Amino acid sequence: MPVSQPVNVTVTGAAGQIGYALLFRIASGQLLGADTPVRLRLLEVPQAVKAAEGTAMELDDCAFPLLAGIDIHDDATAAFDGANVALLVGARPRAAGMERGDLLSANGGIFGPQGAAINAGAASDVRVLVVGNPANTNAWIAAQHAPDVPADRFTAMTRLDHNRALAQLAARTGSTLEDIRRVAIWGNHSATQYPDLTHATIGFRPALEVVDDEAWVRDTFIPTVAKRGAAIIEARGASSAASAANAAIDHVHTWVHGTPEGDWTSAGVVSDGSYGVPEGLVSSFPVTSSGGEWRIVPDLDVDDFSRERIDASVAELVEEREAVRSLGLV
Numbered sequence: 606m607p608v609s610q611p612v613n614v615t616v617t618g619a620a621g622q623i624g625y626a627l628l629f630r631i632a633s634g635q636l637l638g639a640d641t642p643v644r645l646r647l648l649e650v651p652q653a654v655k656a657a658e659g660t661a662m663e664l665d666d667c668a669f670p671l672l673a674g675i676d677i678h679d680d681a682t683a684a685f686d687g688a689n690v691a692l693l694v695g696a697r698p699r700a701a702g703m704e705r706g707d708l709l710s711a712n713g714g715i716f717g718p719q720g721a722a723i724n725a726g727a728a729s730d731v732r733v734l735v736v737g738n739p740a741n742t743n744a745w746i747a748a749q750h751a752p753d754v755p756a757d758r759f760t761a762m763t764r765l766d767h768n769r770a771l772a773q774l775a776a777r778t779g780s781t782l783e784d785i786r787r788v789a790i791w792g793n794h795s796a797t798q799y800p801d802l803t804h805a806t807i808g809f810r811p812a813l814e815v816v817d818d819e820a821w822v823r824d825t826f827i828p829t830v831a832k833r834g835a836a837i838i839e840a841r842g843a844s845s846a847a848s849a850a851n852a853a854i855d856h857v858h859t860w861v862h863g864t865p866e867g868d869w870t871s872a873g874v875v876s877d878g879s880y881g882v883p884e885g886l887v888s889s890f891p892v893t894s895s896g897g898e899w900r901i902v903p904d905l906d907v908d909d910f911s912r913e914r915i916d917a918s919v920a921e922l923v924e925e926r927e928a929v930r931s932l933g934l935v
């Protein structure tokens with residue numbers, strides 16, 4: 606039975622394919638828990654408002670006990686007013702043959718005004734997850750436009766990469782997902798990301814010992830995870846949607862409810878300079894969550910191969926930041 610006041614959850618791109626896979630799960634309680642009512646604030650471009658209204662009709666028809674109301678907006682300031690959770694999904698997905706970085710000029714312009722709208726009117730506890738690509742740099746753009754919101758409230762989604770890594774490792778080793786811990790995604794949500802097994806365990810044994818095949822890790826596991834988005838686009842003819850929505854649910858749920866003892870997850874968070882990642886960049890790290898705050902896992906050993914891979918992905922983030930500056934988006 607709901608026991609608290611409704612939490613305002615703003616979702617941009619509500620009429621898109623991720624939006625369609627996401628909203629019903631939020632309204633059913635999977636984002637914030639079975640005791641927390643939610644009020645949905647949907648933001649769309651004017652030409653997609655009618656489609657968002659159709660989705661809202663379907664949400665009504667589910668009679669979700671936790672859904673306290675739905676508002677639909679085509680104005681960011683109104684949509685983020687009082688937002689406690691902001692899911693920034695609305696942006697163009699890439700088509701076959703594009704890299705995620707190619708979306709910067711198409712999508713980067715969306716996130717400055719949305720950051721400013723969050724700054725102007727979101728609730729003081731607002732937590733922001735950017736899903737729209739290129740997610741890390743879009744989160745950085747939004748944070749730059751929200752000087753009054755603590756920067757650590759802006760995050761980018763690499764939980765999908767994390768989940769992909771878990772699934773590939775479980776399939777290869779015949780282990781259950783519950784037995785796998787401490788997989789990490791570093792860097793950018795792009796093909797340069799570094800899915801890292803060096804600290805992972807399977808049933809308390811080092812994952813690399815269980816796998817016992819360095820070539821598989823380097824030549825199959827890492828590229829399969831890093832290029833999975835492109836493989837889905839190739840197979841489905843559209844970018845991942847249900848798995849992306851699932852990862853968004855996981856990210857926010859973990860942020861609010863915490864990571865299990867002895868494990869961590871991966872998220873794009875504002876760097877504090879850890880592991881040589883320039884301060885301020887939104888990069889994926891292994892992170893724990895407690896009390897509603899992410900913490901970068903400290904003091905991990907980084908071997909030479911990992912160092913090279915992390916540096917390469919971070920270099921791409923630095924390039925994206927420079928491109929944003931030269932496009933005049935910050």
Ligand SMILES: NC(=O)c1ccc[n+]([C@@H]2O[C@H](COP(=O)([O-])OP(=O)(O)OC[C@H]3O[C@@H](n4cnc5c(N)ncnc54)[C@H](O)[C@@H]3O)[C@@H](O)[C@H]2O)c1
Pocket residue numbers: 617618619620621622623624648649650653694695696697698699712715735736737738739740762763765766794844845846849
């Ligand atoms: N980080 C990740 O792991 C991850 C995973 C999958 C997809 N994505 C990205 O998520 C984004 C959305 O994907 P999708 O498949 O839902 O795309 P989609 O084209 O189906 O939907 C995008 C929606 O955003 C809306 N939109 C565009 N500009 C907007 C704005 N300024 N304000 C509000 N809404 C706006 C569009 O009208 C559309 O309805 C893409 O950029 C995609 O690349 C990220």
Ligand SMILES: O=C(O)C[C@H](O)C(=O)O
Pocket residue numbers: 698699705738765833834835837844845
């Ligand atoms: O790869 C894409 O463009 C979509 C998304 O970011 C994904 O990882 O599936």
